[in-house]
Amino acid sequence: MRPAAWGVIATVLAGIPLIAGDYYVNFTSQIFIAAIFAASLNLLVGYGGLPSLGHASYLGVAAYLSAWLYLKLGLAHWMTAPIALAATTLMAGLFGLIALRATGLGFLMLTLALSQVLWGTAYRWVSVTEGDNGLRGMTRPAPFGVSLENPAAFYYFALAITLLALWLMAKFVGSAFGATLRGTRDEARRMSALGHDVWLVRWITFVYSGFWGAVSGLLFVYYHKYIHPASLSLTSSAEALIGVIAGGSGTLAGPLIGSAIVMILKNYVSSYIERWNMLLGFVFIGIVIFMPDGLVPGIRRFRTRWWARWKARRS
Amino acid sequence: MAITRRKLIQAAGAGIGASALGFPAILRAQGDAIRLGLLTVKTGPLASGGLDMERALVMYLRERGNTIAGRKIELFVADTAGVAATARTKTQELVEKNRVQALIGPLDAGSALAIDDYIRAQQIPTMSVAAAEDMTQRKPNPWFVRATSTSSQSAHGMADYSARTLKYQRMAVIADDIPYGHEMVAGFQRVFEEAGGKIVQKLFPPLTVPDYGTYLAQMNQKIDGIFLGFAGSNGFRWLRQFNEYGLKGKTNVVGGMTALDEAVLRNMGDEALGILTACWYSAEIDNPVNRKFSPAFRAEAKYDPGFYAAATYVNGAVFQAAMEAVKGKIEDKSGFMNALRALKVDTCRGPVAFDTYGNVVGNVYIRKVERKEGRLVNSVIHTYPNVSQFWTYKPEEFLKNPVYSRDWPPAKNLES
Secondary structure: OOHHHHHHHHHHHHHHHHHOOHHHHHHHHHHHHHHHHHHHHHHHHHHOOOOOOOOHHHHHHHHHHHHHHHHHOOOOHHHHHHHHHHHHHHHHHHHHHHHOOOOHHHHHHHHHHHHHHHHHHHHHOHHHHOHHHOEEOOOOOOHHHOOOOOHHHHHHHHHHHHHHHHHHHHHHHHOHHHHHHHHHHHOHHHHHHOOOOHHHHHHHHHHHHHHHHHHHHHHHHHHHOEEOHHHHOHHHHHHHHHHHHHHOOOOOOHHHHHHHHHHHHHHHHHHOOOOHHHHHHHHHHHHHHHOOOOHHHHHHHHHHHHHHHHHHHHO | OOOOHHHHHHHHHHHHHHHHHHOOOOOOOOOOOEEEEEEEOOOOOOHHHHHHHHHHHHHHHHHOOOEEOOEEEEEEEEEOOOOHHHHHHHHHHHHHHOOOOEEEOOOOHHHHHHHHHHHHHHOOOEEEOOOOHHHHOOOOOOOEEEOOOOOOHHHHHHHHHHHHHOOOOEEEEEOOOOHHHHHHHHHHHHHHHHOOOEEEEEEOOOOOOOOOHHHHHOOOOOOOEEEEOOOOOHHHHHHHHHHHOOOEOOEEEEEOOOOOOHHHHOOOOHHHOOOEEEEOOOOOOOOHHHHHHHHHHHHHHOOOOOHHHHHHHHHHHHHHHHHHHOOOOOOOHHHHHHHHHHOEEEEOOEEEEEOOOOEEEEEEEEEEEEEEOOEEEEEEEEEEEEEOOOOOOOHHHHHHOOOOOOOOOOOOOOOO
8 A cells, every 4th residue: 555545544533533533432442452452363364374273362361461460469550561471472372382283273273272271271270360250450551651541542542452452463573574474374285395394484473463363362451441252262363264264364454354243243333233143144144255365465355356448449 | 646745735634624524513502302322232142132221212112102291302312232342332322422311221230330431430320220229339330320129129029028938948049140140049058048948059151151950950859949140031041941841840949030031931841840040020010000001012022021121121111210300301411310319109010219329229029920811921020129139138238348259248057
């Protein structure tokens, strides 16, 4: 996209709290959180060719950890956030050791199994997680003395983190390492023959992806001020995966568009249509039929074709 | 197609215009209608109860021409799907987008806990259906009242009845492995054991267990009765298997307020006959309000109103009483809340008033399943009048104990 288009998008995003009501500001903040989450999953699914069904683990564990440290140990936010991020990233490292013993379907099942263990733990370890009641009473931090309780303040905070996250993820996939990662996706054996340590490349990506999952988890718990085992469930992982695939895996904008669509259907359209799950299914099937590789690549292809045809007619 | 400055300005203008269209200004004329929100569940396993909640509340408002205390009522219904995070988002939608001035619901404890601090911060009077004990006990919320009951409020009565009237001495308890189930059987255990009985077995199958076979096989055989703390359709499923295993008649069965709810009773057969349950409502209660409500609901829904239908119908009456007390001035939030907490009103469940913690003091009925006009009904055989959430205990002493749970009160008489 051209810089001018970025400028327009940035202006609109920065202007939302000025013209929209609290509800829409909060709603957009939630889309940002979902977008970071989906984008981090996209590193694995889209760029690494590693379909994960357990990505909610990182969101959930980071959220639970920071809430637990804050509520039970009384630590301040500036301490809980780095601890939660570090511990979750460490956990991603361990999970990577286990899950990357396989690729493809095996990897999918391993990530699913690991996340189900965490989900079960959150439900059952009542003395720590309060089980089905969830942890409540969390507050939002006040970086540099600015309280984030106000919807607009939280919005700008989430926007800043989102832009930083997306920029760093774009840097990651745009780097030489990112090219290697795509190589391991497309031609794992050839990359191996060329002397690349395929496993290590995948593991590093796994950890990096887990880290950004944890960041979205922190934002999630700050936003909701509440965390429940449902955030660790298969549904939570699957919604992100649907967002990535619908938007276009392996593209930078795809997960953003995809997760925004899922959020809009889930939180907005569901007020008007009771069976929004069904609608999400239809939308997903429609995307897969007409644009099998997702919305963003599909639209891009459509535009190129249309552009070529238009040019041909003119000449 | 290079972007010229003019095109950029056009695009930006169009973008802002579109977003302005997409985000309708909140400052529309407020009008005189009162905006009432209902948090219910219309999708997922809890949907049958959630749909009853909506139906009964719509009925209540329709019977009054959608006008209460001289003001039109506009109802906004939101589906939490029984998921805590969704409940939070949906509550924000009701408050920030639809500008509701009071809430009825939510259905489940998880959702109630998830919105606890939000309704506190936004100061939204909330008339809950969810039973989570601590919302009106150790962590009471000033904006929260509950005209239905806590998890254990009815179970206390059932325990008393089992020990003193039925003279049971040894009992087992079984409930879903969720806080609602834990709290209910904990209350049952406390009152039953303090009345001289012994709880010899506690079983907690997962909420979505497909088969109760293993739980029936390990059931203690030397008991006088078993108490069911199930929710949803699990009471029905357990009872059917209990019957299939040939255990009917071998031991007595009693239940809590949702074990044999009218909503599932209609699917049961003779195996349910004679079972006793305790609840704050029955479609069979004989009082002036219920004599109208119960047949009207049956005419519309083709089945009897149960726990969930009565819950919103009672809350409708509570809302109306408070509205009339403040002469429709709901905009004075604390005035409305004070009226809500101070009111006394006759509803389909009988008289309703609140204690200082915002929880109802009302009748609890012991009901027996009987066949009447071809359908199964919960006939009232005994009434405990004006039961508090603290049963007969002193509130201060009750609150010194930890909240009811899987492990409290400790079960000292278990035999395995």
